Amino acid sequence: MSDPIFWLGLSILLVAVSLTAVLIAALPALQELARAARSAEKLFDTLRREFPPTLEAIRLTGLEISELTDDINDGVKSASGVVKQVDLSLSSARKQISKVQIGTHSVVAGVKAAWQTWNGYPERRKNRSSDRLNPSGQEPFEVRDRSRSEPEAQDTE
Known part of the structure; x- marks a missing residue:
């Protein structure tokens, strides 16, 4: 048993048996690998x-979305412009209304004053003259006309 050729032959035999066992065990795995490779090839085909038409459709969809986004941005800008114009119109209308209200109040106050003056003028004048002549509440005195009193005085003498 010390013959080296024997040991060499035995080790070659054991290596061959091991390789055969490995090949027998690997055969189903290699068959599955071949099947997977065919499936992958079909998938890649x-x-x-x-893939190119799908990518083209995705690219076109992206372009359409960009166009729609631009349209929406333009719409929002024009809507904000309209809102600003409406806001300016409303503030202008408010200013005009306040001016009209002030003018109307002035006209109404003037008409009221004119009406009161028109209707109450004779009474106020009488009241004022009596107030001026009689501030103390005493009876007013009468003033005689000199031109009438002098000829009468001459006739009596």
């Missing part, structure tokens, strides 16, 4: 056929 399908992707090669379907």
Whole structure:
């Protein structure tokens, strides 16, 4: 048993048996690997056929979304412009209304004053003259006309 050729032959035999066992065990795995490779090849063929149109559709969809976004931005800008114009119109209308109210109040006050003056003028004048002549509440004295009193005085003498 000390023959080296024997040991060499035995080790080659054991290596051959081991390789055979490994190949027998690896055969189903290699078959599955081949099947997976065929499936992957079919998938890649399908992707090669379907992928470019899909990418083109995605690109066109992106362009359409960009256009719609631009349209929406333009619409928002025009709507904000309209809102600003309406706001300016409303503030202008408010200013005009306040001016009209002030003018109307002035006209109404003037008409009231004119009406009161028109209707109450004779009474006020009488009241004022009596107030001026009689501030102490005493009876007013009468003033005689000199031109009438002098000829009468001459006739009596």
